[in-house]
Amino acid sequence: MGGTKKNGEQQHPLPPSLAQSERFVPPKTRRDFLGLAAVWTALGTFFVALVGAMRLPMPSVFPESNSRSKIGPPSAFQKGSATHLVHLQAWIFRDNDGGMYAISSVCTHLGCIAGRQDTGEFLCPCHGSRFNAGGEVLGGPAPSALSWLELSIAPDGQLVLDRQRSVKRGTRLMA
Amino acid sequence: MTLLSIKPTGQSPGDDPGHRYEGEPGAVKAYLHNLKVLPRTIRDSIVRHGRPVSDRSRSQAVMGNFFLHVLPTRTHVNSLKFKTTLGLGVITLVLFFLLVITGVLLMIYYKPDVNQAYDSMWDIMYVVPTGRFMRNIHRWSAHAMVACVILHMARVFYTSACKAPREFNWVVGMGLFVVTLFLSFTGYLLPWDQLAFWAITIGSNIAQSPREVTEALGITQQFDIGGMQKELLLGAHYVGQEALTRFYVLHVMILPMVLVALVGVHVWRVRKDGGLARAAERIPSTPPQIRATTKSSGPSTKTWGLMAIIRSKTPHVDKEMTNTVPSYPNALYAVGALSMLTVAVMLIMGYFFDAPLREIANPLVPENPAKAPWYFLGLQELVGYSAFMGGVGIPAIVVLGLALIPYLDREQEETGRWFSGRSGGRVALWSLLFTAIVTVGMLVFTVNYGWMRNWEMTRTVPQIVIVLVNPGTVLVTLFAAWSVWTVRRTSSTRLGAIALFTCFLVAFAIMTYFALVHRGPNWQFYWWPSTWPVH
Ligand code: HEM
Ligand code: FES
Numbered sequence: 001m002g003g004t005k006k007n008g009e010q011q012h013p014l015p016p017s018l019a020q021s022e023r024f025v026p027p028k029t030r031r032d033f034l035g036l037a038a039v040w041t042a043l044g045t046f047f048v049a050l051v052g053a054m055r056l057p058m059p060s061v062f063p064e065s066n067s068r069s070k071i072g073p074p075s076a077f078q079k080g081s082a083t084h085l086v087h088l089q090a091w092i093f094r095d096n097d098g099g100m101y102a103i104s105s106v107c108t109h110l111g112c113i114a115g116r117q118d119t120g121e122f123l124c125p126c127h128g129s130r131f132n133a134g135g136e137v138l139g140g141p142a143p144s145a146l147s148w149l150e151l152s153i154a155p156d157g158q159l160v161l162d163r164q165r166s167v168k169r170g171t172r173l174m175a
Numbered sequence: 176m177t178l179l180s181i182k183p184t185g186q187s188p189g190d191d192p193g194h195r196y197e198g199e200p201g202a203v204k205a206y207l208h209n210l211k212v213l214p215r216t217i218r219d220s221i222v223r224h225g226r227p228v229s230d231r232s233r234s235q236a237v238m239g240n241f242f243l244h245v246l247p248t249r250t251h252v253n254s255l256k257f258k259t260t261l262g263l264g265v266i267t268l269v270l271f272f273l274l275v276i277t278g279v280l281l282m283i284y285y286k287p288d289v290n291q292a293y294d295s296m297w298d299i300m301y302v303v304p305t306g307r308f309m310r311n312i313h314r315w316s317a318h319a320m321v322a323c324v325i326l327h328m329a330r331v332f333y334t335s336a337c338k339a340p341r342e343f344n345w346v347v348g349m350g351l352f353v354v355t356l357f358l359s360f361t362g363y364l365l366p367w368d369q370l371a372f373w374a375i376t377i378g379s380n381i382a383q384s385p386r387e388v389t390e391a392l393g394i395t396q397q398f399d400i401g402g403m404q405k406e407l408l409l410g411a412h413y414v415g416q417e418a419l420t421r422f423y424v425l426h427v428m429i430l431p432m433v434l435v436a437l438v439g440v441h442v443w444r445v446r447k448d449g450g451l452a453r454a455a456e457r458i459p460s461t462p463p464q465i466r467a468t469t470k471s472s473g474p475s476t477k478t479w480g481l482m483a484i485i486r487s488k489t490p491h492v493d494k495e496m497t498n499t500v501p502s503y504p505n506a507l508y509a510v511g512a513l514s515m516l517t518v519a520v521m522l523i524m525g526y527f528f529d530a531p532l533r534e535i536a537n538p539l540v541p542e543n544p545a546k547a548p549w550y551f552l553g554l555q556e557l558v559g560y561s562a563f564m565g566g567v568g569i570p571a572i573v574v575l576g577l578a579l580i581p582y583l584d585r586e587q588e589e590t591g592r593w594f595s596g597r598s599g600g601r602v603a604l605w606s607l608l609f610t611a612i613v614t615v616g617m618l619v620f621t622v623n624y625g626w627m628r629n630w631e632m633t634r635t636v637p638q639i640v641i642v643l644v645n646p647g648t649v650l651v652t653l654f655a656a657w658s659v660w661t662v663r664r665t666s667s668t669r670l671g672a673i674a675l676f677t678c679f680l681v682a683f684a685i686m687t688y689f690a691l692v693h694r695g696p697n698w699q700f701y702w703w704p705s706t707w708p709v710h
Contacts, residue, residue: 057421058403063411086539110380110562112373112541115697125543126377127559128698139629140698141559143387143638 067164073157074100074175082116088161089113090149099172102149102161103135109142122146134169145169233503243507245442249499250506253453259334259591260451262513263327268438269517270320275431277313281306285365287423289416292367293535300532307529314530316521317359321550324355332580332676333603335588335595335669336452342581344444347437349578354434356550361426363548367419372536373545375418379408381558381566388563391639414538452590543696553686559698560626560645569647573679576655580676584668595669602661602670606677613653614685617646622700654678 069088077083077094084091084105091103105122107114112126120133129140136145147166151173154160159175209216224235234248253259284303286295299306328348331337337345360378364371386401395402410417445451533542547555557565594600627633627641657678662671695701696708 057407057410059406059410059417062406063415063417065413089539110377110384110558110566112376112545113539115543123697125541125697126373126545127555137628139625141561141565142628143390143562143642 068160068162070154070158071161072159074098074153074159077159082120084116085161088163090161090163091116092151092159092161095172097174099174100151100159101172102151104147104149104163104166106146107142108137108144108146109140114146136169227503230501233501237501237503237507243503245446246502246506246510247446247450248502250502251450251453251499253498253591254451255500255505255509256453258593259453261326261330262509263323263330264445265510265513266517267320267323267327268442269514270316270323270521271434271438273316273518273521274313274320277309277316278427278431280309281313282427287365287419289367289419289536292365292419296366296368296532300529308525311528311530312521312525315524315528317362318548318550319521321355321359324352325550328352328577329676329680333594333599333673334452335590335592337581338452338588338590339581339585341444341448341452344441344448345581346578347441347444349574351434351437351441353574354430354437358426358430358434359548359550361422361430364419364422365426366532367536368533369536369542369545370531370533370548372414372538373541374547375409375414375422376541377545377547377558379405379414379418381562382408384562384566386563387561387642388639391637391642454589454591544694544698546690546694549687549691552690553683556686556690556694557647560621560647561642563642564645565647569651572651577676577679580672584672586667586669588669594673598665598667599670599673602665602673603677606657606661606674607681609657610654610678610681611685614650614682617650618685618689621646650682654682 071085071088071092074094077092077100079094079098080096082091082093089105091105092100093103094100103122105114105116106112107124107126107129109124109127109129112124114122114124114129114131116122121138122131122135124130124140124142127141129142130138131142131146132138134145135148137143148169148171150162150165150167152160152162153173153175159173222236223239225232227233227236237243237246237248281299284295284299284306286292296310299310301307331345331348337348360374364375364378383401383405385404386395386399389395389398389401406412408418408421409415410421546552554565554570557569559565561568588595594603624630626645627636633641654675658671658675661674662668665671692704693700693702695704695706701707
């Protein structure tokens with residue numbers, strides 16, 4: 001605060017006519033301090049109010065739909081088949097040995113839905129990411145592989161796909 | 176009469192109709208007189224000057240009228256030349272007014288609800304009287320406004336109007352540019368068609384893309400700025416009602432208010448910064464000095480009383496009012512003509528061409544290819560190299576770089592001269608050539624060979640490097656280098672700035688063209704849309 005005052009005179013040189021004026025009294029240190037304190041208090045208040053206002057649109061509870069869906073018994077999926085569950089944005093695969101796994105078709109780049117070609121590759125229509133049959137990146141901007149989703153068996157024998165939980169690549173459900 | 180004559184006095188009635196004595200017959204007379212002149216009294220209370228028939232009363236009109244006072248009372252003849260401004264700022268402003276009017280009308284029927292939005296668009300187009308016309312005008316004006324903002328920016332830059340003392344207004348202009356783009360983006364989400372849904376999906380994931388960096392650095396757990404941004408935009412973890420509500424609020428309330436505030440500052444600053452930048456008229460530049468008195472020295476009859484203690488380079492100080500003409504009618508009629516032309520073009524567009532509406536939003540399958548509107552196609556191309564660098568990094572670098580240009584290039588320059596004369600024109604041409612070659616070269620390269628994620632030998636390169644080094648950033652680096660080289664070669668920062676700006680502008684144009692014409696299904700390269708495979 002003192003520093004402000006000391007060179008205050010240098011920072012605001014006044015034209016002689018004004019500097020000599022009797023009515024013009026340069027600010028005293030204490031007033032300077034109070035003034036600055038007031039300004040900073042006002043700014044601080046404004047800032048806190050701003051943070052408070054910004055807090056509102058940050059949700060603390062998220063509306064979520066159930067991420068787990070029953071998709072029928074394993075026998076509904078033929079061995080050696082690939083099935084597209086459009087509404088779940090996932091492909092269900094069943095190997096010849098009966099092992100099952102699910103790959104999400106949500107592109108890891110920016111969330112478009114990659115389409116599976118007859119060759120088994122996944123191509124994304126939005127910026128051209130390419131993934132191999134196992135979901136690994138072949139090219140394009142996607143930073144990581146398509147996720148493998150968790151498959152489990154419900155007590156009633158149906159398969160359950162959880163779209164929120166991914167499992168390690170290569171994990172299969174023997175069913 | 177008798178009823179009112181409660182308090183008779185000795186004064187004879189009628190000797191002073193303007194002066195009122197209580198209870199006197201004269202008051203009635205005055206009352207009748209006031210009634211008779213009521214229209215004039217009301218008019219005089221609104222406008223304080225006489226009919227705008229003389230230069231003097233017209234000047235008073237410009238000065239005393241809230242709406243007209245954005246104009247100075249007198250305008251320099253060079254400012255009025257079409258080639259000084261190309262009228263682009265005014266056209267942009269008129270387009271914005273059109274957008275506000277048609278937008279408010281659309282709000283009457285539009286319903287920001289995921290189940291009703293799309294249907295309400297159909298209602299607006301086929302049931303609401305004039306609905307389709309209004310929607311068309313709104314859509315075409317939005318496209319035109321983006322185009323005009325870009326062109327306006329280019330004209331301001333190439334005529335040196337961005338330089339001191341107007342550099343702050345240039346920064347305000349960059350703000351307007353960004354807000355205009357956000358307004359367009361939030362706007363085309365509202366119909367909730369396929370374009371809308373997938374644009375929000377991609378847009379919110381771009382907001383989340385800083386994760387690409389935090390992930391590569393392994394700090395996403397502690398510091399997930401990307402995730403926070405996405406949650407703030409969507410209000411959920413998926414695109415749904417919360418997201419539509421938020422984008423609606425942004426589009427009809429927050430962004431227009433920000434734009435209005437910025438436009439207010441912008442237009443006000445044009446005057447405060449000394450009026451439009453214009454070709455100089457060769458006045459010997461006297462150094463700014465203090466004028467302690469109001470004694471007029473020279474032909475100016477304006478009193479500079481308040482300027483007495485101003486020592487800065489306030490543009491008005493010490494400049495004479497030579498070669499100016501009254502703004503009313505000269506500038507006013509020019510603005511009026513531009514407005515009418517703009518409105519006419521938009522009405523014709525709106526009458527003959529329907530704004531597109533795609534199929535209803537389908538969260539399960541995007542269109543193929545899923546293309547953004549033209550002004551975001553360049554961005555989509557960049558995002559196709561890296562989500563974070565293309566969607567956040569490079570745009571931020573470009574906007575910041577452009578905003579700083581007039582602060583880093585302080586060369587005294589004659590304003591209002593296109594390309595700063597012949598050497599600037601040459602630099603711009605060479606930059607155009609350079610940009611065309613490297614950009615097309617880069618596009619050809621990536622189309623044929625892909626980039627690091629496609630290559631076997633770069634499998635082991637760390638993710639962060641792949642994110643940071645991509646065709647987009649390489650191009651930006653080349654442009655920066657070209658600009659620095661131009662500065663060194665010509666030893667002029669202004670010419671370097673022209674080089675940089677031209678690079679960005681030309682690259683934007685090429686990228687936009689490329690994505691518009693040569694990207695097909697799965698974002699693959701095709702020579703023409705007619706060669707796309709049919710399903
Ligand atoms: C919503 C968008 C915008 C509106 C409505 C707008 C409006 C205007 C208007 C009416 C003028 C008066 C001169 C003319 O017609 O050219 C002007 C001048 C100016 N604009 Fe803008 N503008 C916008 C965006 C921008 C942008 C994107 C930039 C640059 C980044 C910019 C920078 C400037 C500067 C520096 C001037 C002063 C030019 C001079 O003195 O010759 N503006 N603007
Ligand atoms: S969203 Fe799939 S490539 Fe961009």
